[in-house]
Amino acid sequence: xxxxxxxxxxxxxxxxxxxxxxxxxxxxxxxxxxxxxxxxxxxxxxxxxxxxxxxxxxxxxxxxxxxxxxxxxxxxxxxxxxxxxxxxxxxxxxxxxxxxxxxxxxxxxxxxxxxxxxxxxxxxxxxxxxxxxxxxxxxxxxxxxxxxxxxxxxxxxxxxxxxxxxxxxxxxxxxxxxxxxxxxxxxxxxxxxxxxxxxxxxxxxxxxxxxxxxxxxxxxxxxxxxxxxxxxxxxxxxxxxxxxxxxxxxxxxxxxxxxxxxxxxxxxxxxxxxxxxxxxxxxxxxxxxxxxxxxxxxxxxxxxxxxxxxxxxxxxxxxxxxxxxxxxxxxxxxxxxxxxxxxxxxxxxxxxxxxxxxxxxxxxxxxxxxxxxxxxxxxxxxxxxxxxxxxxxxxxxxxxxxxxxxxxxxxxxxxxxxxxxxxxxxxxxxxxxxxxxxxxxxxxxxxxxxxxxxxxxxxxxxxxxxxxxxxxxxxxxxxx
Numbered sequence: 001x002x003x004x005x006x007x008x009x010x011x012x013x014x015x016x017x018x019x020x021x022x023x024x025x026x027x028x029x030x031x032x033x034x035x036x037x038x039x040x041x042x043x044x045x046x047x048x049x050x051x052x053x054x055x056x057x058x059x060x061x062x063x064x065x066x067x068x069x070x071x072x073x074x075x076x077x078x079x080x081x082x083x084x085x086x087x088x089x090x091x092x093x094x095x096x097x098x099x100x101x102x103x104x105x106x107x108x109x110x111x112x113x114x115x116x117x118x119x120x121x122x123x124x125x126x127x128x129x130x131x132x133x134x135x136x137x138x139x140x141x142x143x144x145x146x147x148x149x150x151x152x153x154x155x156x157x158x159x160x161x162x163x164x165x166x167x168x169x170x171x172x173x174x175x176x177x178x179x180x181x182x183x184x185x186x187x188x189x190x191x192x193x194x195x196x197x198x199x200x201x202x203x204x205x206x207x208x209x210x211x212x213x214x215x216x217x218x219x220x221x222x223x224x225x226x227x228x229x230x231x232x233x234x235x236x237x238x239x240x241x242x243x244x245x246x247x248x249x250x251x252x253x254x255x256x257x258x259x260x261x262x263x264x265x266x267x268x269x270x271x272x273x274x275x276x277x278x279x280x281x282x283x284x285x286x287x288x289x290x291x292x293x294x295x296x297x298x299x300x301x302x303x304x305x306x307x308x309x310x311x312x313x314x315x316x317x318x319x320x321x322x323x324x325x326x327x328x329x330x331x332x333x334x335x336x337x338x339x340x341x342x343x344x345x346x347x348x349x350x351x352x353x354x355x356x357x358x359x360x361x362x363x364x365x366x367x368x369x370x371x372x373x374x375x376x377x378x379x380x381x382x383x384x385x386x387x388x389x390x391x392x393x394x395x396x397x398x399x400x401x402x403x404x405x406x407x408x409x410x411x412x413x414x415x416x417x418x419x420x421x422x423x424x425x426x427x428x429x430x431x432x433x434x435x436x437x438x439x440x441x442x443x444x445x446x447x448x449x450x451x452x453x454x455x456x457x458x459x460x461x462x463x464x465x466x467x468x469x470x471x472x473x474x475x476x477x478x479x480x
Contacts, residue, residue, distance in 0.1 A: 048259050050266040055193045056256060056336045057274030061249035062199065066281060067326040068146045069243045070289040071305025072389065074298035076242070077235035079228045079290035082283045084239035085246070089279030091444065092247035094437030095403040096275050097427045098410040100268035103254040105413070105423035107263035111254035111340070112402045113347050119409030122353075123467055128402045129348045130463035131456075132251075135398030136341035137375060139248055140334045141382035142391035144170035146303055147330035148383070150323055153304050170383030177335050178376025181342065182362075182369055195332040202325045203281065210288040210313055221312040223291045230295055241447040242389065244396040246282060249333075250275050251399065251406075252340035264424035334379075341375035342368055353471045393452035398459060400441045407438030 048056070073081035102115040112132055117125020148169035155161075213220025250271045257263050260270075289298070289309050298305045310322035346368035349358030362369040382391065411434055413421050427433055445453065 046261045053270035055196045057249040057253045061278040068303040071298045073239040077239040078230040078295045082286035085282035087240040088244045091440045096250045096271045098434040101423045101427040103267045104264045104425045108258040115409045116405045119412040126467040131398040133344040135395045136337045137378045139395035140337040140379040143330045143334040150326040167384045174380035199328045245392040268425040342371040346371040397456035404438040404441040407434040410434045
C-alpha cells in the first residue's frame with residue numbers, strides 16, 4: 001500500500017478533462033497512478049467566457065443572500081445582520097484570492113477537490129471532493145425549496161389556490177434544471193447570463209428606489225426605530241455562519257475552470273469580482289430591510305420578509321416584481337450549483353475514487369451525464385424533506401471545510417515549489433491571506449447549529465470511510 005502523500009502536479013497534456021497517460025509516481029514511492037477512469041473519449045469543452053463565469057458565481061450568490069436570508073438573519077441579529085453579510089464576504093474574499101491562484105495553476109473541472117488532493121494528499125482531497133459534492137447538493141435543495149415557497153406565496157397573494165406544496169415545485173425544478181445541464185454546459189451559461197441580466201436590472205431598480213425613499217426624495221413607509229445592535233454583538237457571528245451559504249458561488253467558478261476560456265485571465269477576475277459585487281448588494285439589501293421591519297417582524301416572516309419590504313415600498317406592484325426577482329434568483333443559484341456539484345463528482349470519478357462510470361463524458365453533449373444524475377437526483381429528494389435553515393448550514397459547513405483546506409493547500413504548494421506549479425495569478429499578502437482565510441473558515445463552523453454540525457460531520461466521516469474501503473491505494477495523476 002502506498003503512503004498518502006501529496007502528489008506533485010504536472011502539466012495536463014490537454015485542456016480537456018480526459019486523464020493523462022500513466023506516469024511514474026513523482027513522490028518516489030514507485031507506485032503508478034491507477035486513476036485513469038474516463039469511459040469516453042470526449043473531454044469537457046471550454047465554452048464559458050468571463051461573463052458566463054461571473055454569471056455562475058454571481059448567479060449563485062445573489063439568490064439566497066438577497067431574497068431569503070435577510071429575514072432569517074435579521075430575525076436573529078437585527079440591523080447588525082448587515083455586518084454578518086460583510087463578515088461572510090471578507091472571509092470569502094480571503095479564500096477567493098488563494099483559490100484564484102490555485103485555479104490558474106490547475107484550471108480543471110473539480111475546483112477545490114483538485115487543489116486539495118494535489119496539495120495535501122488523496123485522503124484530504126477525497127474529504128473535500130465528497131464534501132463539495134454534498135454541500136452543493138444541500139445548497140441546491142435549499143435554493144429550490146425557497147423557490148417553491150416564493151411561488152406559493154405569489155399564488156396566495158394573487159388569490160389563487162395551489163393544490164400542492166412548495167416542496168413539489170422544488171422537486172420539479174430540480175428535474176428541469178438537471179436536464180438543461182445535461183444537454184450542454186453552454187446552455188447553462190446562457191441561462192445564467194439571461195437570468196442575471198434581468199435580475200440585475202430589477203435589483204438595481206429596487207435598491208435605487210429604496211435609497212431614494214430612505215432619503216425622503218420619494219414617498220416611502222415610516223422607518224423602524226431600533227438600535228443597530230438591538231440583539232447584541234454575538235448574533236452577528238452566528239448569523240454570519242448561517243448566511244455564509246450566500247458566498248458559495250465564487251468557488252463554483254473554480255469547479256468549472258476546466259470549461260472556462262482563458263482561465264489564467266478570466267478565473268481570478270470572476271472569482272474576486274463576484275465576491276465584491278455581491279457583498280455590496282447583500283449589505284445594502286440588509287440595511288434597507290431593517291430600516292422598515294422590526295426584528296420581531298423579520299423573525300415572524302422568515303424567508304419571505306423581503307416580500308413585505310417590497311409591499312411597504314411599492315405596494316402590490318412591488319410585491320409582484322420582487323416575487324419575480326426571488327424566483328429568478330433562486331433558480332439561478334440552483335442552476336449553477338447543480339452544474340458545479342456534478343463537476344465535483346466528475347472529478348472524483350476521473351481520479352478513481354468512485355466507480356469508473358462516474359467520470360464518463362457523454363459523447364453527444366460533452367457533459368458528465370452520470371455525475372449530473374448523481375447531483376440532480378439527491379437534490380430533488382432533499383427538496384421534499386429538508387428544512388431550509390438546516391440545508392443552508394450544512395452546505396455552509398461543508399464548504400467552510402473545503403475553503404480552509406484550499407488555503408492550506410496553497411501554502412503546501414508554495415513550500416514545495418514544484419517545477420510545474422506555475423500560476424498566472426499570485427495571491428497577494430502571502431502567507432497571511434491564506435492563513436487568515438483558512439483559520440477564519442474553520443472557526444466559523446464552531447458557531448453553527450449543533451444539528452448542522454452533526455450532519456456535516458457525518459458526511460465527512462462517511463467520505464473518509466468510503467475512501468479507506470473503496471480506494472485505499474489510489475495515487476492521483478498529477479495535475480496542473
